[in-house]
Amino acid sequence: MKTVAQSVEQLLKSRPFLEEALQENIINYSALAEKLQPEISLLLKKSVKTGAVMMALRRYKSPVGVSKNLKIQQAFKNLGDITVRSNISAFTFRNTNTLVNCHGKLLAFVSDNTHLFYAFTRGILESNIMISGAEAERVNSFFKAEKLLNKRDKLAAVSVQLPQDNSKVAGLYYQLFKHLAWSNIALYEVVSTTNEFTVLVEEPVVEQAFSVLKNLKN
Structure with missing residues (x-):
């Protein structure tokens, strides 16, 4: 019992x-x-x-709490540059057999314009495209035959460089999400690579999100 x-x-x-x-x-x-x-x-x-x-x-x-984990404390001290990009547009399309062809057109354009913010995530049923707002109409053009499920403008991306061995630190992402949640910051999208972590938030709270991530280094 x-x-x-x-x-x-x-x-x-x-x-x-x-x-x-x-x-x-x-x-x-x-x-x-x-x-x-x-x-x-x-x-x-x-x-x-x-x-x-x-x-x-x-x-x-x-x-032993992850907040007291020495590896996490060291990882926070070794966080790299934090970059903010504003005026981001995010699109959500239903996955189809033709979506990849449309994405190929966009990739060709992005490869010639490396200054743009661009990210792509693919799920089982839908895919997200995040791109500098100035190119939102180009996405509309390339994907005009696809099923648009959602579109958001006036987002901002906050990216932080993670230490090289971050994948071996248990609880690191938990701490990142926890501090953002405790500051009442809603995340529209999360994008990560091996050594980079990016969150998309609404522009009015971008300074707060930047401050939260910056303070982790201290």
């Missing part, structure tokens, strides 16, 4: 932000126990006292 302690552990592990805040001792145990008590009672299918939940919280031993 599941215990109160096991139920508390289950809930905390499903909410990493909460677990990390608890580990940093910035959460009131009594208030958290009151909040979790109804869920614990539901999981155990019996009434559970708040005091029992609070005791389980105090005894809970969380794994």
Whole structure:
């Protein structure tokens, strides 16, 4: 039979932000126990006292938090240049057999205009194209026969250079997303390569997103 302690552990592990805040001792145990008590009672299918939940919280031993991971701290210190590009347009097209031909036309144009911001991601059912807003009409022309699912203008791209060994650092992307989320920054799109991380956000919050990523280096 599941215990109160096991139920508390289950809930905390499903909410990493909460677990990390608890580990940093910035959460009131009594208030958290009151909040979790109804869920614990539901999981155990019996009434559970708040005091029992609070005791389980105090005894809970969380794994070493990624925020205290020395590899992550070192990776943040080694973050490279942060670049901001404004006036980005993003298109979402339904995947078809002819979409790749249209994309070939766009690639030929982009290869001759290397100053442009350009990114492409392909999913199972749809593909995204992100390009400098000045060339939005060119995308409309090249893809005019394709099914446009969504289009957004006035976006901005914030790119950060990651250290060479970032793929070996567990939790690095979690920390990037966490700090952006805690600053209430919604991400329209995320694009990454081996050593580069880019987020697309609405232009009004681009300075805030830049500040969040820059502060990670400190």
